[in-house]
Amino acid sequence: MTEQLSTRHLLGIQDLTSEDIDLIFRTADGFKEVLARPIKKVPSLRDITIANLFFENSTRTRISFELAEKRLSADIINFSSSSSSTKKGETLIDTVNNILAMKVDMVVMRHPDPGAAVFLSRHVEASIVNAGDGTHEHPTQALLDAYSIREKLGKVKGVKVLIVGDILHSRVALSNIHCLKKLGAEVMLCGPTTLMPRFVESLDVRVEHDLDKALAWCDVANMLRIQLERQGGDGIASLPSLREYAMLFGLDLDRYERATKAAGRGGKRIVIMHPGPINRGVEITSEVADHAESIILDQVENGVAVRMAVLYLLAGRLGKTS
Ligand code: NCD
Numbered sequence: 001m002t003e004q005l006s007t008r009h010l011l012g013i014q015d016l017t018s019e020d021i022d023l024i025f026r027t028a029d030g031f032k033e034v035l036a037r038p039i040k041k042v043p044s045l046r047d048i049t050i051a052n053l054f055f056e057n058s059t060r061t062r063i064s065f066e067l068a069e070k071r072l073s074a075d076i077i078n079f080s081s082s083s084s085s086t087k088k089g090e091t092l093i094d095t096v097n098n099i100l101a102m103k104v105d106m107v108v109m110r111h112p113d114p115g116a117a118v119f120l121s122r123h124v125e126a127s128i129v130n131a132g133d134g135t136h137e138h139p140t141q142a143l144l145d146a147y148s149i150r151e152k153l154g155k156v157k158g159v160k161v162l163i164v165g166d167i168l169h170s171r172v173a174l175s176n177i178h179c180l181k182k183l184g185a186e187v188m189l190c191g192p193t194t195l196m197p198r199f200v201e202s203l204d205v206r207v208e209h210d211l212d213k214a215l216a217w218c219d220v221a222n223m224l225r226i227q228l229e230r231q232g233g234d235g236i237a238s239l240p241s242l243r244e245y246a247m248l249f250g251l252d253l254d255r256y257e258r259a260t261k262a263a264g265r266g267g268k269r270i271v272i273m274h275p276g277p278i279n280r281g282v283e284i285t286s287e288v289a290d291h292a293e294s295i296i297l298d299q300v301e302n303g304v305a306v307r308m309a310v311l312y313l314l315a316g317r318l319g320k321t322s
Pocket of ligand 1: 060061132138141171172224225275276277
């Protein structure tokens with residue numbers, strides 16, 4: 001029998017076993033090879049119809065999923081809406097059931113409410129892929145991040161990964177923490193106290209509020225975007241100013257070079273990551289974003305292969321891959 005995921009949906013990293021993640025990575029390796037060919041398309045999902053439902057703005061995640069689906073020859077329908085009438089539970093089920101009535105096999109959904117994907121999976125027949133649900137989880141982002149670390153450093157286990165910034169509002173942070181820990185990496189969080197979740201202790205990770213000390217420790221620094229749209233009030237309610245944030249928690253070349261030369265590191269490099277979209281000059285300067293040790297564009301490239309792997313493996317559970 002071919003290998004299968006232990007789950008029918010991808011709602012969050014917490015639902016995956018480390019074997020599932022390993023299977024996704026091995027499958028993505030195969031698709032990366034396909035994507036390097038002159039003809040980048042395979043017929044694997046020829047009989048599958050996928051609905052991309054985006055109830056929150058997104059450019060790169062939506063494009064990445066769409067490209068992954070097209071490379072797999074799936075049929076696609078796209079629905080985008082940010083109007084408040086579709087945010088209520090019942091309306092969400094109604095919207096989705098309307099689409100499913102047209103015989104859709106899988107739903108890729110981004111939604112502003114935490115738990116929206118789990119909720120949907122309990123009420124509809126299709127396989128659900130969570131493409132980001134509020135401040136909760138963004139599992140494919142975490143998978144592509146860990147996959148990119150594995151590609152760059154040859155492993156994830158034992159790697160020291162620093163996640164910097166707006167942990168409180170970041171689904172990327174939460175999914176990354178779960179994924180990295182499942183794969184045996186060491187995780188440290190760094191950011192202002194006002195942007196650390198209260199439940200941070202339950203996550204079993206290190207916390208360091210001094211970025212220079214945190215950088216001296218890590219092999220990889222994942223610089224998160226300040227989630228301005230989730231801060232409420234004037235947009236930066238949890239911070240005195242973006243300028244102060246950039247001074248204390250932004251990564252510029254000076255700080256980067258100081259950190260790689262820090263005592264005890266032996267000139268060890270620090271791999272730079274960012275999930276995008278980047279606020280250049282806030283969480284990271286252009287010199288660092290475009291640095292030789294930055295894998296920001298590899299993350300984007302790997303996103304397509306990893307999403308292909310997830311869709312392919314979930315379709316396998318429907319018994320519909322060719
Ligand atoms: C992330 C998201 O939307 O959660 N971006 C993305 O998926 N491209 C991170 C972010 O918005 O900061």
